[in-house]
Amino acid sequence: MTAHITLVSTSARVAPGLLTAAAWDLLRSAAVWTACPDHPQAPALREAGVEVSVLVEGEIESCAAGQAEAPAGGAGPLAGLLAAAGTSGRVAWLLDPVSPNAVDRALLAAVGGTEAVGGTEAVGGARVDQPARVDDLVATRELPGSALLDAVAVMDRLRSPGGCPWDAEQTHTSLAPYLLEEAYEAYQAIEDGDLTELREELGDVLMQVLFHARVAAEAGPGGWDVDDVAAGLSAKLIRRHPHVFADVAVSGADEVVTNWDAIKATEKNRKSVTEGVPLSAPALSLTAKLLRRAGKLGLPLDLALPAVSPAPGAPAAPAAPVAPVAAPGSAGLTAVVAELARGLDADPGAGPAVAERSIGDLLFAAVALAAALDVDAESALRGRARSFRDNLARAEHAALERGVEPRGLDAAGWSALWRSAATAPTTASAPTAASAPSATTEPSAAGS
Secondary structure, rough: OEEEEEEEEEOOOOOOOOOOHHHHHHHHHOOEOOOOOOOHHHHHHHHHHOEEEEEOEEEEOOOOOOOOOOOOOOOOOHHOOOHHHOOOOOEEEEEEOOOHHHHHHHHHOOOOOEEEEEEEEOHOOOOEEEEEEEEEEOOOOOOOOHHHHHHHHHHHHHHHOOOOOOHHOOOOOHHHHHHHHHHHHHHHHHHOOOHHHHHHHHHHHHHHHHHHHHHOOHHHOOOOOOHHHHHHHHHHHHHHHHHOOOOOOOOOOHHHHHHHHHHHHHHHHHOOOOOOOOOOOOOHHHHHHHHHHHHHHHOOHHHHOOOOOOOOOOOOOOOOOOOOOOOOOHHHHHHHHHHHHHHHOOOOOOHHHHHHHHHHHHHHHHHHHHOOOOOOHHHHHHHHHHHHHHHHHHHHHHHHOOOOOOOHOOHHHHHHHHHHHHOOOOOOOOOOOOOOOOOOOOOOHHOO
């Protein structure tokens, strides 16, 4: 007979005894064991007439009077459980609902398989190798989001005495680079369209939120915890969505954004639209956001753009060309970008400070042009960079396949490989304005 061990998982957040029907059926028909002496479900089970026995690591307490102890040299927890179960062959193992112990981990490693377990007692006292099937059963049901409490508990354990020394040493400042890094990795998963990777990366972002909240909770009277973070977020979302949580009527998404901005302005009592724009943001995104806010304020775009004056000896600028994509103001902006670029060509000997300022003016105007064409400049440049990355990698691989070291190629060799790589199928699609993340439409993504 194949023995059957079911690992029963429960939640410490659910009241003892509130188990599924399948769980109660199993627990009433099997030998129930655990390695957690104070398992929260044990009292309720015993009250319902279910005997719960405790397996202490290295020792088995008898399920029934007179049952033989597990023989020495058995095959670990599985062998011990089967010996304790006797002839029933059916064991329900209660996993520790807070932190898996050594026996839990050994049993969890066997889930889904059938293993030969030595040292069990057969009829007549002879020892045989008995196969054991191990599966699992979720015995409690919780509301969506309840697993977040597990993540909070894990972080608390890591930062508490006896936890992780590295985690205990971290501060808001030391963790800051990781927050940025994890956000970028999640961003890349979105660009790649990899939902499995995105789930993992968002977990890493969540870990940073929990980490910072735990550090802040230790700051004393001025500190706060993850509940304060969640409560603040919920309250803000309710306030800024009166069309959902109150009786405000809106005609569409544009009016939602308008209301969001008005409510936010009242809450923050800011004196300038530039307040709240993080200067640590990537330069293209920072420029685009400042231009958007200036536009909402009514600032004429020509006042925001750098002044254009032809360099000495430079040819006169031609009439503004027609933009390749029709959009308000795009033709004039194209002319500004072109004039700024010509200014750089006309004065190649300018010093580093002048060149830096001129490049800044050119990029600023390019971001304004992108906005006029309804293109997110950050996404557009990232898409171009990813396309370049893919092309470069294909060219390098092609060279290596031909037995040529890429570093030794001359200009003609690179040119041939580059043309070939450019026409090869693309394995990773670059983001487009429609698919790449954008900060232009979603008010909730725009920060506080």
